[in-house]
Amino acid sequence: MSASRRPALSERDLTVLRLLLRFRLLTTRQLQRLVMTDGSPVTRDRRMRAVLQRLRRIGVVRPLERHIGGIRAGSEGTVYRLTTAGMRALNHSDGTQRRRIGGEPGERYVRHILAVSELYVQLTEHTRESADEVLAFDAEPTSWRSYASAYGGTLTLRPDAFVRCASGDYEQASFVEVDLATESPATVGRKCRAYSTYARSGTEQRRIGTFPRVVWVVPHERRRHQVAAVISRLAPEDQPLYLATTTDEAVAALLGQLPDSAGGAR
Structure with missing residues (x-):
């Protein structure tokens, strides 16, 4: 992806990507508790969902396809992971060494x-x-x-x-x-x-x-x-x-x- 076509990512966006690289999987609720620390619970939830929707739209994160028992109980329980495009974005921003993004993981994992x-x-x-x-x-x-x-x-x-x-x-x-x-x-x-x-x-x-x-x-x-x-x-x-x-x-x-x-x- 050329520099002109690369989506602009804020520092908060990059924080989300770094957390997903570090832990591999996080729910919406977990990301909100780590990233959104100001405002009422309703405001924090709304802002986190908006960030994730944007990052999903530009292709740097994606939710898991399957429902994992009771984990995906509404949007707060949606499980997110990094995509190959997200890895490229971190490589461009931080020099992070790229690694392979695996397939859809199983429930126990x-x-x-x-x-x-x-x-x-x-x-x-x-x-x-x-x-x-x-x-x-x-x-x-x-x-x-x-x-x-x-x-x-x-x-x-x-x-x-x-x-x-x-x-x-x-x-x-x-x-x-x-x-x-x-x-x-x-x-x-x-x-x-x-x-x-x-x-x-x-x-x-x-x-x-x-x-x-x-x-x-x-x-x-x-x-x-x-x-x-x-x-x-x-x-x-x-x-x-x-x-x-x-x-x-x-x-x-x-x-x-x-x-x-x-x-x-x-």
């Missing part, structure tokens, strides 16, 4: 990505009303870590997010696993052991000076107890690395405001 996005939205909203800070929030694939295997070759750890927060004089780094209660206890255990292996490699400690807490964010108390039970069966020296918490307490957990406990149970 969408729900998981939106749950990770929601965690960032909630942290952002919390810090607007407090002295706490979000110093880093890296979603996939930026959150991934590659390291040398003890047996040769390279392994890759794939956290859902890497988060670093400051609360007063305290700073906490966390790897986040957003769990929708769809994985078996055996799968949860394998993921925990992968983190323990990475911790023993010392790679992250050399990178940031410490090993992050591994925070499992789960939908309800029953699932929290299930994940905590898996953690309690890990090697005793590994158990303090992990914490299982519900979505209701996730922000406090990532800020280091929940009490420590053995085996992830509180």
Whole structure:
């Protein structure tokens, strides 16, 4: 697209595109909570929908085609993603390296990505009303870590997010696993052991000076107890690395405001 034909994008437009690049999927409501902070709720909603309608019209964003259960409950629940034209616009504006835009994602993938996005939205909203800070929030694939295997070759750890927060004089780094209660206890255990292996490699400690807490964010108390039970069966020296918490307490957990406990149970 020539410069003369390239649509003019405001800084707010670019903010929306950057958020969609960073998190891959966001609902109208999530974008409104991140981007539109002034005015009444009705005004913020109307303005956000107008921005998205314009960006959709010029082809830089698009909504998902399918309805994902109860997610698309009216326009607030419409799920948006970046288009190839949107990627080109970011490349032109920011020098962002282009990446391939995949096909229509499945329901389970969408729900998981939106749950990770929601965690960032909630942290952002919390810090607007407090002295706490979000110093880093890296979603996939930026959150991934590659390291040398003890047996040769390279392994890759794939956290859902890497988060670093400051609360007063305290700073906490966390790897986040957003769990929708769809994985078996055996799968949860394998993921925990992968983190323990990475911790023993010392790679992250050399990178940031410490090993992050591994925070499992789960939908309800029953699932929290299930994940905590898996953690309690890990090697005793590994158990303090992990914490299982519900979505209701996730922000406090990532800020280091929940009490420590053995085996992830509180």
